Amino acid sequence: MRAERDELAVAVRVWRRMSEQLVDERATARSPVVQVARRAVWTATMIGCGSSGSCEVV
Template sequence: MVESEIADRIAARRAELDELEVQLVRQLDQVRAERDELAVAERVWKRMAEQLVAEQNAASPAAVQVVGRAVLLVPHRTARRRRGRAAAGLPADPGDRAGRRRTGGGQAGRQAAGDRQNLHGPSHQ
């Protein structure tokens, strides 16, 4: 009788441990999933922080020392900015008067625009 009682206790404890093992495996899976989510969130946060720093650096002019005085550097025009001017119908070089004539700017362009809008104000030539 003592042996069967000990065997029953061992079997009961083994069943409790098996149930606990299932619960711990479930918890471990949840912890691993949350860690993966945190790793993704951390990568996104770092990428956004890097972009923000890059944008702030691009937006703020750089100051340098010239002959002992602090001066701000003027950024060079980039190809993207020039394309933006061309897309807006503006010449790449603001001094390009022939480009303005080609795009309809100047007095003739203003007169034509006024004619299209039925505005017949004084014409300055």
């Protein structure tokens, strides 16, 4: 019984750590500025492409 409780405690700690990492990754992924060749550039988000091949960019 104790071994199962210890395994569950480890699993909970891992889950919490992973969820914190995902929050951090999502926050940085939303950043509109990234570095390319040591220069800051704005990112563009693709809205979607129509059947005509035209794409909207925000």
